[in-house]
Amino acid sequence: MAGSATPFASFEWLIAWRYLRARRREGGVSVMTWISLIGIALAVFALIATLSVRSGFRSEFVATILGANAHVQVLQTxxxxxxxxxxxxxxxxxxxxxxxxxxxxxxxxxxxxxxxxxxxxxxxxxxxxxxxxxxxxxxxxxxxxxxxxxxxxxxxxxxxxxxxxxxxxxxxxxxxxxxxxxxxxxxxxxxxxxxxxxxxxxxxxxxxxxxxxxxxxxxxxxxxxxxxxxxxxxxxxxxxxxxxxxxxxxxxxxxxxxxxxGTYSWTWLQSSGGFLRALEMEDNIMFVILSILVLIATLNITSGLIMLVKNKGRDVGILRTMGLSQGSILRVFFICGSGIGLIGTTLGVILGCAFAIYIDPIFGFVNWLLGGGVWDPSVRFISELPAELRLVDVLRAAALSLGLSFVVTYFPARRAARMNPVEALRYE
Structure with missing residues (x-):
């Protein structure tokens, strides 16, 4: 019986894929799909790039502190x-x-x-x-x-x-x-x-x-x-x-x-801990700010799905009369939205990792383009822009993007699932 099909069955994936490939007369849906995908990719890219630079900055700063200074000074009281x-x-x-x-x-x-x-x-x-x-x-x-x-x-x-x-x-x-x-x-x-x-x-x-x-x-x-x-x-x-x-x-x-x-100590954390605490505070603030950017990007999925549900109202009514359950309809549109989020997140992760790995030539080009003097070591205490790609930062960014994509996708998908087939077909 179609109503009791296994969740995320192959036909649900097939229908979702057909809906994402909008026809020319439904070009608005296709445009929103691309906008959502590109927005999420750029937001995840910005988040990973920022986190990698911040991680590299802290590691480089600590390394330069510890490389030429004592970890602890033992002094006479x-x-x-x-x-x-x-x-x-x-x-x-x-x-x-x-x-x-x-x-x-x-x-x-x-x-x-x-x-x-x-x-x-x-x-x-x-x-x-x-x-x-x-x-x-x-x-x-x-x-x-x-x-x-x-x-x-x-x-x-x-x-x-x-x-x-x-x-x-x-x-x-x-x-x-x-x-x-x-x-x-x-x-x-x-x-x-x-x-x-x-x-x-x-x-x-x-x-x-x-x-x-x-x-x-x-x-x-x-x-x-x-x-x-x-x-x-x-x-x-x-x-x-x-x-x-x-x-x-x-x-x-x-x-x-x-x-x-009669001796006492003075550690590197006491002498430079203020810089590290400032870096940690900036890391948290930047993560929150860029998380809002990711949220805004994922909200484009909602707009696209609402347009898709409106355009596919007749199809939903026909599928319901053929025996598809509300759960199947919900999963079809959930696959549409979460698929956009997954692809966008994957692209963003690839771009962010590539930026962190090749930051030296990228930053060199930017510095040349702006005529030099972008980086002032007297202010930042280190000689060049560092970047450290950490797995935990990549996972945090990917988890945030996917989590928000799944959440914002659920509500328009549920709206489509609760659509009354009689009302959907009344004017067709």
Whole structure:
């Protein structure tokens, strides 16, 4: 019996396919079908492209943070001596570093001297941040070991200093030039404090891809930094890297226990967490906004189905009198609408994935077309537009599009199913 046919039987698919292939006199239905399909494809494409860029931006931002900065800094809790001098440095740092290295999950520990000074060369000045570490420790920094751009050799650091490309550009120096480093915390004398100055040869210039590092960072050997900053036998902190930076909070307690009493920590999440929270908030907002775009695109399916139901009213009446159930009619029109949504979503997924994969040549063309200067690393902190295609983002976009397509399709399909065959054929 036709009324008890298996749901989504072959004849239901056949009828739906014939309805989607509108004849010339029903061209309006065909046009709405194409508009709906293209709209959904573009909306899904925009959603996947945006999510991939946002994911890539976060990954690249975190990678540049973690590639040239400590995951956690171990510092001395300030205390006053009997003479009233406030101590903020770590003594016995080699033993402390060896103890922290034994903590499971720790991959690198580097005793570090850190200071803010003035660099001068060629009549130009720049405020810089000097980090003093052993040459072996500097070589183990991920982004210093493999920078985006480098000049000279880090192996020659015993003979000079390494500076970021931003520092080099501001001072107008190249490898082999000399830079004067000036610290206001110098020698105490009868006339007050005399700034401490030293001149160093630039032996290495690096670009790690994060503007605020390339713009201010200077590296020098630990022993020289201790001499220049009056840190004989002590360091300012222990720079610690771990296997999983996202779980740094779980490692802080054992790291501090190994470093000894009187120490405290400052993690990368504390220093850069505000940027990450801002990115996550922007991700959520962009997903909501683009979800509305997908909803608007899927609503075109409703318009097309309403036109289709109106044009096929006579056919629906004939099919009902032949024995088709309301469920069969509903499924026929549901297949029409959901088929448009499925095809549009598939095209959108393909376009979005292709955009994420080939974003470099696409963005290069756009940058060339607009005359360059589209991407400002001083604002975004990284050198180029990143994209990371994640399966979860593709699934979220596809699920949203298909879910909305199925929901908006149901109501005009139900209207067609409830159509009275007598009323449908009364004026035919």
């Amino acid at each position: 300030p205390y006053a001596t009997e003479t009233g001098q406030v101590i903020r440095t770590l003594d016995d740092y080699d033993a402390r570093a060896d103890a922290v290295r034994q903590v499971p999950g720790v991959t690198r520990v580097a005793p570090t001297v850190r200071g803010e000074v003035l660099a001068s060369a060629n009549g130009r000045n720049a405020g810089v941040q000097v980090l003093g570490q052993t040459i072996a420790d500097i070589k183990t920094l991920p982004l210093l070991a493999d920078p985006e751009v480098s000049y000279g050799s880090i192996d020659d650091l015993a003979n000079g200093i390494a500076i970021g490309t931003g520092v080099a550009n501001q001072l107008g120096v190249l490898v082999g030039d000399r830079v004067q480093i000036i610290s206001p915390d110098g020698v105490q004398g009868l006339m007050g404090t005399t700034p401490r100055t030293s001149t160093y040869e630039v032996v290495h210039i690096f670009q790690v891809g994060r503007y605020d590092i390339d713009r201010i960072r200077v590296y020098m050997p630990l022993a020289e930094a201790q001499r220049f900053f009056n840190r004989d036998g002590v360091v300012d902190e222990l720079e610690v890297l771990v296997e999983d930076p996202e779980d740094i909070d779980d490692l802080v307690t054992p790291i501090l226990a190994a470093a000894g009493a």
